[in-house]
Every structure is written in C-alpha cells, then in structure tokens.
Amino acid sequence: MAVVRRRVRRLMPRPALAVAAVASVAVALIPLTYLGVRVGDAGWARISEELFRARTGELAARSLALAGVVTTACTALGVASAFLVTRTDLPARRLFGVLATLPLAVPSYVAAFAWVSTVEGFEGFWAAALVLTLVSYPYVFLPVAAALTSADPAQEEVARSLGSGPWRTFITVTLRQIRPAVAAGALLVALYVLSDFGAVSVLRADVFTRAVFTSISLGFDRTVALVLATVLVALTVLIVSGEQLTRRCAARYARLGGAGRPPARLRLGRLRWLVVPGLVGMAGLALGVPAASLARWFGEGVSRPGSLTGLATAAGNSLTVSAAGAGLTLLLALPLGLLGARAPGTVAAVLDRLAYLSHALPGLVIGLSLVFFGINVAYPLYQSVWLLALAYAALFLPLAVAAVGSAALQAPPALEEVARSLGRRRSHVLRTVTVPLAAPGIGAGAVLVFLTCMKELPATLLLRPTGMDTLATELWSRTSVSAYAAAAPYAALLVLLAAVPTWWLSARTGVLTQAVQGGGS
Amino acid sequence: MSDHTRTSPRVAASVAIGSLLTLSLAACGGESQGAQPVGQASDKVITVYSGRSRPLVRPVLDGFEKVSGITVEVRYGDTAAMAAQLQEEGSRTPADVFLAQDAGALGALAGEDLFAALPDEVLDKVPAAYRDEDGQWVGVTGRSRTMVYNVDQVAEDDLPESVFELTEPEWKGKVGIAPTNGSFQAFITAMRAEHGDERTQDFLDGLKANDAQIREGNAPIVADVDRGRLATGLVNHYYVYELAKEKGTSVDALKAKNYFFPDGDIGALVNVSGVGVMEGAGDDPDARDLVDYLLGRQAQTYFAQETYEYPLVAGVSSARGLPQLSSLNTPDIDLNDLDDLQTTVEMIRESGLA
Numbered sequence: 053m054a055v056v057r058r059r060v061r062r063l064m065p066r067p068a069l070a071v072a073a074v075a076s077v078a079v080a081l082i083p084l085t086y087l088g089v090r091v092g093d094a095g096w097a098r099i100s101e102e103l104f105r106a107r108t109g110e111l112a113a114r115s116l117a118l119a120g121v122v123t124t125a126c127t128a129l130g131v132a133s134a135f136l137v138t139r140t141d142l143p144a145r146r147l148f149g150v151l152a153t154l155p156l157a158v159p160s161y162v163a164a165f166a167w168v169s170t171v172e173g174f175e176g177f178w179a180a181a182l183v184l185t186l187v188s189y190p191y192v193f194l195p196v197a198a199a200l201t202s203a204d205p206a207q208e209e210v211a212r213s214l215g216s217g218p219w220r221t222f223i224t225v226t227l228r229q230i231r232p233a234v235a236a237g238a239l240l241v242a243l244y245v246l247s248d249f250g251a252v253s254v255l256r257a258d259v260f261t262r263a264v265f266t267s268i269s270l271g272f273d274r275t276v277a278l279v280l281a282t283v284l285v286a287l288t289v290l291i292v293s294g295e296q297l298t299r300r301c302a303a304r305y306a307r308l309g310g311a312g313r314p315p316a317r318l319r320l321g322r323l324r325w326l327v328v329p330g331l332v333g334m335a336g337l338a339l340g341v342p343a344a345s346l347a348r349w350f351g352e353g354v355s356r357p358g359s360l361t362g363l364a365t366a367a368g369n370s371l372t373v374s375a376a377g378a379g380l381t382l383l384l385a386l387p388l389g390l391l392g393a394r395a396p397g398t399v400a401a402v403l404d405r406l407a408y409l410s411h412a413l414p415g416l417v418i419g420l421s422l423v424f425f426g427i428n429v430a431y432p433l434y435q436s437v438w439l440l441a442l443a444y445a446a447l448f449l450p451l452a453v454a455a456v457g458s459a460a461l462q463a464p465p466a467l468e469e470v471a472r473s474l475g476r477r478r479s480h481v482l483r484t485v486t487v488p489l490a491a492p493g494i495g496a497g498a499v500l501v502f503l504t505c506m507k508e509l510p511a512t513l514l515l516r517p518t519g520m521d522t523l524a525t526e527l528w529s530r531t532s533v534s535a536y537a538a539a540a541p542y543a544a545l546l547v548l549l550a551a552v553p554t555w556w557l558s559a560r561t562g563v564l565t566q567a568v569q570g571g572g573s
Numbered sequence: 574m575s576d577h578t579r580t581s582p583r584v585a586a587s588v589a590i591g592s593l594l595t596l597s598l599a600a601c602g603g604e605s606q607g608a609q610p611v612g613q614a615s616d617k618v619i620t621v622y623s624g625r626s627r628p629l630v631r632p633v634l635d636g637f638e639k640v641s642g643i644t645v646e647v648r649y650g651d652t653a654a655m656a657a658q659l660q661e662e663g664s665r666t667p668a669d670v671f672l673a674q675d676a677g678a679l680g681a682l683a684g685e686d687l688f689a690a691l692p693d694e695v696l697d698k699v700p701a702a703y704r705d706e707d708g709q710w711v712g713v714t715g716r717s718r719t720m721v722y723n724v725d726q727v728a729e730d731d732l733p734e735s736v737f738e739l740t741e742p743e744w745k746g747k748v749g750i751a752p753t754n755g756s757f758q759a760f761i762t763a764m765r766a767e768h769g770d771e772r773t774q775d776f777l778d779g780l781k782a783n784d785a786q787i788r789e790g791n792a793p794i795v796a797d798v799d800r801g802r803l804a805t806g807l808v809n810h811y812y813v814y815e816l817a818k819e820k821g822t823s824v825d826a827l828k829a830k831n832y833f834f835p836d837g838d839i840g841a842l843v844n845v846s847g848v849g850v851m852e853g854a855g856d857d858p859d860a861r862d863l864v865d866y867l868l869g870r871q872a873q874t875y876f877a878q879e880t881y882e883y884p885l886v887a888g889v890s891s892a893r894g895l896p897q898l899s900s901l902n903t904p905d906i907d908l909n910d911l912d913d914l915q916t917t918v919e920m921i922r923e924s925g926l927a
Contacts, residue, residue, distance in 0.1 A: 107922070172802065253789060266753045266927055267918075268653050274660065353819045416654060423661040435667060514658055518620055518648045518667065521627075529626040529649055536819065538628070 066395045068478070072387035073403050079384055079442065080449045083410045086421030087282055094275045102279040107263075112283055115260040118181060118252075119245040119291065125185040126241045129334065130192025131234060135222070136327060138200040140318045148331050149197065153558035155338040156190040157550035159507040159524070161250030162543050163187050163338075165531070166345035168254060180257035184245055186338040191244065192237035194557060195458075199233035200226070218318055231298070236454050239295040239408075243450070246284060246291070246412040249510060260284055261414045268416065281417045288412040292405050342547070346540045353537025362526075367545055370506050370522040376437045377444030378502035381452045384445050385497060389456025390486065394465065407453055410446045418443050419514030426515075440515040444505045451504060452497040459493020460486065496560050499553040506550050523549070618644045619859045622659065622668040624652030624678060625846060633875050637866045643859045652678045652755065659687060659851075669854035670863055672846070675755040676712070676908045677762075679847050683709035689855025691864065698868045699885045702907060703845045712845030712908075713867050714876045715883035715898055716809045718760050719831045720840065721795050726804040732832050736807070736840025740779025749786045749794040749806030752927040756791065756809050756844060762917045763842045763906045770920070777924035787926065792816070799829035807840070814881035814892070824894060833896075837904045845885065845908065 091099060102108065130152075136142050137149045155163075164183050167174050207229065211221045227234075249261045256262075260280060267276040320327060388407055392400045410418065422443045426434035433439045463486060471481045487494070509524045516522065521529070523546040530539035623630050627649045634645045650658070652674035659666055659682055671688075673679045682688060688709040696708050703712035720739075722732065726747075733739060739748050751757050765773045786803055788794045794806035795816050810831050817824045824830075834840035848867055854860040866872055873884040877891055883898040884891065891897055921927045 256787065256789065268657055274657050353821070419654075420657060420661055423658050427662050427665050431665065510654070513650045514654060516648075519646045521649070525649070526627075530628065 066391060066478075069387050069391045069395065070399060070403075073391045073400070076384035076388050076449070077403050077406045080407050080410050080446050082425050082442075083413055083418050083421035083446055084285065086424050087278055087285070087417070090274065090278045090424075091282055094279065098275060099279055102276055103283070108280070108283065111258070111260050111263050111280075112287060114177065114258060115246055115284075116287060116290075118177065118184070118257065118259055119242045119287075121181045122184045122188065122245045123238050123242045125181070126189040126192050127234060127238050129185065129189040130237060131196050131230075133189075133331065133334070134193050134197040134200055135226075136320075136331065138197055139226075140320050140327075142320060142324065142327065142331075148335075150555060150558045151331070151335040151339065152193045152197075153190050153554050154335075154551055155187050156194075156503065156557070157547050157554045158187055158339070158342050159250060159509075159543075159546065160184065160187050160248050161254055161509070162346075162527075162547065163342050164251040164254035166342040169348070170341055170345055175256045177257050180252050180255045180259075183251045183255060184248060186334075187251070188241045188244055189338075190554075191240045192234065195233040195237045195454075196230055197558075198560070199230040203229045235295055235298050236458075239291065240451065240454070242291050243288060243408065243412040246287060247414055247447075249414050249416070260287075264414050265416060274420065278417065281413055284412050284414070285409055288409055291412075292408045296401075296405065346544050346547075349536040349543075350540040351537075353540075363541060363545060366521050366523045366526045366542065367549060369516075369520050370524065370546070370549065373437055373440055373512070373516065373520075373522060374444075374502045374505035376441040377448070377505035378452075378498045380438070380441040381445040381448055381501045382456075382494065382498045385449055385452035385456050386487075386494070388449075388453045389494075389497075390460050390482070392453070392457045393460035394468075394486075404453065404457075408450045411448070411450050413447075415443075415447065415508055415510035415512075416514070418447055419511035422446070422511070422515055435515070435517050437517060437520075440512065440517075443511045443515050444501070444508065447508065447511065448501045448504050451500050455497025455500065456490065456494050459490035459497075463489030492560065496557060499557055503550045503553045506546065615643070615858045617642060617859065618646065619669040619854070619857065619863060620646045620648075620667050621670045621672060621863070622648050622650070622655050622666075623672045624650060624655045624674045625672055629880055630672065632879070633867070633872050636871055636875070637863060640866065640871075641859075641862050643862060645863070656681055660685060663687070664852060666851055666853065668851050669857055669860040671849050671851060672713075672867075673710075673848070674846055675759055676710075676845050676847060677755050677759050677914055679705070679710040679849055681914070682849060683707070687852055688849040689852050691850065695861075695864055695868065698887075703843075703885050704847070704908075706907075710847050710849035711864070711868070712847040712885050713872075714846050714880070715843050715885055716756070716811060716846070717833065717883070717898075717901065717903070718756065718840055718842045718844070719808060719810045719833050720805055721798050721808050721813060721829050722805040722832055723798050723801055723803070723828050724830055725801065725828060734835065735838045736834055737776060739785075739805075739807075740776060740783050742783070744783060744805070746784040746786065747804035748780065748783070749788055749797060749803045749808075750780065750926070751788050751790050751794060751808070752921050754790050757807065758914065758917055758921065759844050760807070760839070760842050761921065762914060763904065764839045765917065765920075766906060767839050767904060770916070774920055774923065777920055777926060781924045781926050785926065795829055799827050801828065809844075810895070811881040833901065835902060837902050839904045839906070841901065841903055842906060843883070843898065843901070843903045846882070 133152045137145050208221050208225050211225045252259050252262050264277045264280045392404050426439050468481050468485050471485050523542050527539050527542040656678040690708045699712050791808040791812045794808050795812040797803040798806050813824050813829050850860045868886050873886050873889040876882045877884045881892045
C-alpha cells in the first residue's frame with residue numbers, strides 16, 4: 053500500500069488539488085463535448101464534405117495569418133511601450149502607462165464600428181488586423197510591464213559591468229527575463245484573434261469565426277458552423293503547442309531575497325522626440341478614434357436611449373453578470389493555477405493546456421453548447437445568471453489561470469513549507485498562507501476576466517436570463533436598427549465602466565507608483 | 574423527463590384556481606375567445622423569444638400587456654441565432670411564442686415540428702400567400718425587396734426593368750448586396766422557385782463577376798447609397814425610412830430612394846416577419862391572445878406607421894408615401910415554396926459571394 057501511495061504521490065504530488073483542477077478543466081471542456089456530440093450526429097460524409105473543401109483551407113490559412121500578424125504587432129507594440137514606460141526617462145510615463153492599458157476597455161465591435169464610420173472603405177484583412185492590434189496590445193503590455201518592474205536588476209547590472217551596452221543588455225538579459233510574460237501575452241492575443249467575431253464581421257475580414265456565424269444565419273444550419281468550429285479547436289491546439297515549445301527553452305527567473313529595487317532607467321535623449329509622438333499617436337488611434345466616433349453618433353442622430361433608469365439597469369446587469377462570471381472563473385482557476393505553480397509536471401501541464409481549448413471558440417458556439425448543457429443536464433440553471441457565468445468561465449478561464457499561476461509563483465513556497473512543518477494541514481495552509489500571498493495577482497486575474505465578460509456579446513445574448521439586458525445587448529439591439537445615436541450612450545457607459553478596472557490593472561503593474569531612479573549609466 | 578415538467582406548474586395552477594380563471598379570461602378576452610380549446614388555464618404570463626429587436630417590438634408588447642393584463646417576458650436576439658437556440662432547446666424550451674424576422678427561420682422550426690398548429694380563424698386573417706400552408710406560423714408584417722439607388726448617381730430613366738439586368742456591364746461595381754442576410758437569401762430562394770436553379774446560379778455568378786459590393790446587412794447598404802459610396806443596392810423597402818428617422822428628416826430629403834421592380838419581377842418579392850406558437854404552448858390561451866393581438870388593428874397600425882412595414886390584415890393602410898401592398902405588382906410566389914434554404918446556401922457559397 054505504502055509503495056502504491058508513494059508512486060501516486062510521485063506522479064501526482066497534490067492529489068486533492070489535482071482532482072479539483074480536473075473538475076475545473078471538465079467544466080471548461082463542456083463546449084467541446086457538445087461539439088463532439090453534434091458533429092458526430094452529422095455523420096462522416098457530411099463532415100468530410102465540409103472539411104475538405106478549398107474554402108475551409110483558405111479560411112484556416114487566413115485566420116492563422118490574421119492571428120500571426122496581430123500577435124506580432126501586439127508583441128512589438130506591447131513590449132516597446134512597456135519598456136519605454138518602465139525603463140526609460142520618458143516624460144509623463146504614468147499617463148502613457150494608463151493609455152497603453154485603456155484600449156482593453158474598448159470592445160472590438162465598438163472600435164470596428166468607429167473605424168468604419170470614420171475612414172471610407174475601411175474593410176478587409178488589414179483593417180481587421182489594425183483594429184484587433186489596437187484593442188489587444190494591452191494583453192502584452194500588462195504582463196510585460198509587470199515583469200519589467202519586478203525583474204531583478206542585478207543581472208542587468210552584471211551584464212553592464214562586464215561591458216555590454218544598454219541595447220545589448222536589453223536583448224541578451226532583459227528580454228530573456230521577460231520572455232515568459234511576452235509569450236503568455238502573445239498566446240492570449242493569438243487566441244483572442246481566432247475567437248473574435250465583432251471586429252472581423254464589421255470589417256468583413258473573411259476568417260473562420262465569420263464563416264461560423266454566416267453558416268448559422270445562412271440556412272439556420274448548425275452542423276456546418278460546428279464542423280468549422282472544430283477546425284478552430286485544431287488551430288488552437290496548434291498555437292498552444294507552439295507556445296509550449298517556446299516555454300520549454302525558457303527557464304524561470306525569480307528575484308532571490310531582498311526588497312525590490314527599481315531598475316536603472318535609460319536616457320532617451322533626442323529619441324524622445326520620436327517616441328512621444330509615436331505613443332500619443334497610438335493612443336489617438338486606439339482611444340481617440342472610438343471616442344470621436346461615439347460623440348459623432350450621438351450628435352448626428354435623433355434617436356435617444358430610453359430613460360436614464362434603463363441605462364442604469366443595463367449597467368447594473370452588466371456588473372452583476374460580469375461579477376458572477378469573474379467569481380466563478382476565478383474559483384475554477386484557483387486549483388489549476390496553484391497546481392501548475394506548486395506541483396509542476398506532466399499532469400499540471402496537460403490540464404493547463406486543456407483549459408485553453410475553449411478559449412478560441414466563438415461566443416456563439418459556447419452559447420449554443422451551454423444551451424444544450426442547460427436543457428439536457430442542468431435544467432434548473434437554464435437561463436439563470438449562473439449558466440451565463442459558466443459560459444464566461446469556459447471562455448475566459450485561461451486569463452485567470454495565468455494570473456493565479458504567476459501570482460503563486462511569486463509567493464515563496466518556503467513560507468508554505470514552514471507552515472506545514474509546524475503541523476498545519478494543507479487546506480489550512482492554502483487558506484492562511486498561499487491565497488493571501490497571491491491575492492493581488494489573483495485579484496488582477498479576476499479583474500481582467502470581469503472586464504472581458506462586460507464586453508462579451510454572442511454568448512450573453514443566448515444565455516442571459518429572459519428579460520435581463522446588459523449594456524452590450526442593449527448596444528447590439530440599437531445598432532441593429534441603425535439607431536446609432538441611441539446606442540452611443542450605452543457604448544460610452546460600457547467603455548467607461550470597463551475603464552475603471554482597466555485603470556486598476558495598469559496601476560498594479562507598478563508603472564504608476566515606481567520611483568524614478570537616476571539616469572542610465 | 575418530458576414536456577410535462579414544463580407544464581406542471583401551470584396544471585397545478587389550474588387545479589388551484591380552477592375554472593374561475595378560465596371564466597374570467599373568457600369574459601375579458603378578445604375577438605375569438607369563444608372558439609378556443611380549454612386545455613390550459615391562463616396564468617397571465619408568457620415568454621416570447623423575439624428575433625426582432627426591442628425598439629421595434631417593445632411598444633407593441635406594451636400595448637398588449639395593457640389590453641390583456643398578461644405579462645410578457647421577452648428575450649431579444651438575432652433571428653438566426655435564436656432559431657438555433659430553439660432547435661437546441663427542443664420541447665423543453667421556456668418559450669411560448671417566437672417572433673421572427675423572416676419566413677426562413679419560421680420554416681426551419683416548422684420543419685422540425687417545433688410549432689403548434691394555429692386554428693383557421695387566426696390564419697384566415699392573413700392572405701394565404703403570407704402564412705404556412707400547414708398553419709404552423711402566420712405572417713405579421715410584409716416587407717418588399719427593392720432596389721435602393723442614389724438619385725445623383727442613377728437617372729430614373731436608367732433604372733432596370735428587371736433585377737436580372739444588374740449582372741450587365743453598366744452596373745459593374747455599382748450594386749450592393751448582403752448575401753449573409755436572411756432577406757437576400759429568401760429572395761434568391763424565390764428566384765429559384767420562379768426561374769429555376771440554373772438561371773439563379775448564373776445570376777449569382779454574374780453578380781460576383783460584376784464586382785457586387787458586399788455588406789453585412791441592409792442598413793449599411795442604404796447608408797452607403799445615401800452617402801454616395803454606392804450607387805445602388807438590393808434591400809428591403811423600409812430601410813430608407815429607418816435611415817430618415819435616424820437622421821431626423823423625411824424620406825424625400827434623402828439621396829437614397831426606393832425603386833420597386835415592375836411587372837411582377839422577382840426583384841420585388843414580398844416576404845414576411847411572422848409568429849409561431851411553440852408546441853408546448855399550443856393550448857395556452859395567453860399565447861393565442863398575443864397572436865390575435867399582433868393580427869389586430871392596433872398592432873398592425875403600429876407596424877405600418879412606426880416600422881414602415883406592410884400590414885397584412887385587411888382594413889389597415891400602409892404608411893404615407895408607401896403604396897398599398899395589394900396595389901403592388903408583386904411576383905406570384907408562394908412563401909411556402911421557400912423552404913429549401915440548404916440549396917440556396919450552397920449556391921450562394923458556390924458563387925463565392927459568401
């Protein structure tokens with residue numbers, strides 16, 4: 053017996069945690085079960101007919117290309133702006149730090165509408181690439197800025213003292229330190245681009261998600277849509293394994309002992325005349341265009357939103373469903389994130405990767421799968437806030453897992469070991485040591501999920517309780533009858549409400565509080 | 574687990590309150606109360622799935638609530654996504670009534686036997702062309718396909734006699750279409766019914782070859798025509814009215830004008846928005862009351878005056894500036910023939926338009 057137990061221990065060091073993590077992943081995989089059942093119903097003949105046509109290949113290639121272009125651009129913009137804000141003597145750094153985060157508050161469909169109504173003939177692949185880059189580069193900026201502020205400056209100082217110039221040091225030392233943060237952000241961007249429907253539909257970029265939606269509205273046919281969605285899952289596996297490969301060659305760099313010191317800052321010198329207008333321009337494109345466009349909608353049309361109470365109710369509903377979504381997502385993310393941090397190994401890695409699989413599915417598919425689940429398995433939950441929260445969890449689990457995982461990594465395991473050695477039970481240690489230490493990071497994950505839930509539309513439309521309208525659904529309802537002026541206040545309030553948690557996220561990276569410490573050399 | 578799970582609270586209510594409620598309902602009910610089966614008591618609450626958005630539908634439902642004392646709980650959504658949702662929900666759907674943007678979605682659900690058949694006295698209010706032949710759903714309003722054109726870019730004399738002319742070189746790059754939109758799809762299905770698949774495929778291929786401009790929906794086409802970014806587009810007739818309303822002017826002040834193809838050309842197809850009662854609510858008097866209300870004078874007048882659609886019930890006139898539906902020379906198409914959407918979808922995809 054003892055031998056067996058030891059073996060199990062070795063294979064799976066934290067069984068209770070592992071079981072909880074398996075349960076979380078099972079929840080996240082409900083949509084895949086549904087896909088399997090429905091696609092299976094279709095029969096192989098139908099599946100192969102849909103899969104092996106030239107168009108499916110074209111769509112897959114174009115979706116991957118869009119994900120590639122946007123991810124590359126976001127990585128470049130995110131890393132560059134994070135570096136400028138945290139490591140140089142850029143003027144008004146705090147302001148730029150906030151500006152680089154705020155695009156996260158703008159839903160992709162609002163940004164796309166704004167661009168279409170501002171620039172004539174703005175459509176297609178490159179238009180979608182631009183808009184998606186502008187709304188999603190904060191996914192890279194945030195983790196990288198946080199990594200840059202907390203990275204150990206000692207390693208850079210050593211490199212400098214051995215004669216490396218500032219740029220060489222950046223490339224050989226700093227970039228290596230922040231590589232896990234860059235990769236994690238890039239992965240989220242890539243998967244987000246695969247699943248996004250708002251921007252690609254408004255800008256008419258012919259990619260997979262759009263084809264999924266189109267086949268539902270063309271002929272009310274779920275089968276084609278779901279077969280196409282399975283291809284998205286395959287693309288996700290491809291991207292996630294790609295990221296896994298970059299991870300394998302990256303080691304963890306933790307700061308050892310001592311309080312954090314702010315790193316030295318590079319002097320920009322004359323470069324600032326190039327950098328400052330660049331950052332201002334980017335903020336203008338990402339935030340100014342939507343703001344100006346919303347103002348114009350409101351000014352040009354004569355339709356008006358219902359009452360202020362209607363607006364307030366919708367805002368309240370948005371906050372409620374998003375809070376439920378963030379809460380449930382976090383609950384499911386905790387065991388996964390902790391398992392990855394405290395008992396790394398094959399089991400943890402596989403579970404972590406599996407959690408990503410639903411992340412690139414379009415909201416409509418997630419919505420339909422939970423309609424299926426609610427009707428057939430969890431009828432008492434059907435059309436309750438909790439089933440919607442479950443959909444959000446399936447969609448956004450990876451956002452929270454990443455946050456919990458990195459927060460738990462930063463909390464030194466030694467403290468837990470001390471508590472254990474003093475005779476505390478694991479569950480007690482978890483509650484009194486691990487979670488409090490990791491709380492700020494966990495909070496950041498919750499906030500990120502919360503604001504992503506606020507922007508979500510297709511699953512919300514399918515799953516919200518009957519009669520409950522959120523800011524996103526009210527906005528949709530008005531734009532679909534071209535009452536843009538009436539839609540504008542809902543869009544504005546949505547962006548403003550999402551901006552509050554976003555601002556908090558940017559504050560967390562440390563860019564707002566960081567003291568300035570002398571010049572570069 | 575069967576559909577009884579859903580109805581049991583109602584059955585319980587009927588046991589509790591008994592025939593009293595039924596009697597009181599019959600006393601205050603509408604035009605056709607006497608004829609309806611007394612299978613289920615009214616609980617004064619119904620759930621409506623609406624594929625038409627809140628600004629269009631809520632005022633009508635408010636009117637119904639006031640008249641009937643029945644509370645209407647509504648889910649608003651996209652017609653196609655909602656049809657998919659109803660298909661997933663099957664017999665356990667919480668919905669009593671489905672209001673759909675177009676006949677195609679209603680036909681898809683009727684094909685899966687998700688609706689209860691409506692009685693003849695309801696169906697007979699609407700001309701046979703605008704309802705399901707098996708009585709599974711009934712049209713509420715009519716919308717005509719038109720060609721919207723920019724008066725500065727197209728002279729009245731140059732307007733085509735038939736929609737088929739749009740594949741000719743003089744219209745190259747000048748026609749906006751929304752191939753993923755339900756109303757375009759229904760129009761193509763009607764074309765197949767009237768002119769056969771071969772000619773229809775030629776038309777679709779011709780549009781593609783003629784560089785037809787693709788948009789996501791009708792509203793963007795009309796907006797682009799009005800702004801002069803597009804010369805013409807194939808849309809439904811009421812979008813110019815919506816645009817005028819949003820801009821706070823009259824339709825006459827717009828650059829975008831409706832043109833109805835003459836002589837029964839298929840380009841002037843009339844389609845419907847309609848309503849079906851879900852299978853499980855077939856005996857629910859409240860659901861029946863709503864259908865009666867939608868086909869009553871008050872609701873029909875609202876749709877005519879506020880959404881600029883054609884009323885389908887005799888005795889209600891169209892909005893000012895719009896011809897009466899009966900006076901239009903519309904193609905002789907039975908909407909019941911528009912059920913083969915699958916082939917239409919295949920053909921649209923074949924042409925490369927979607």
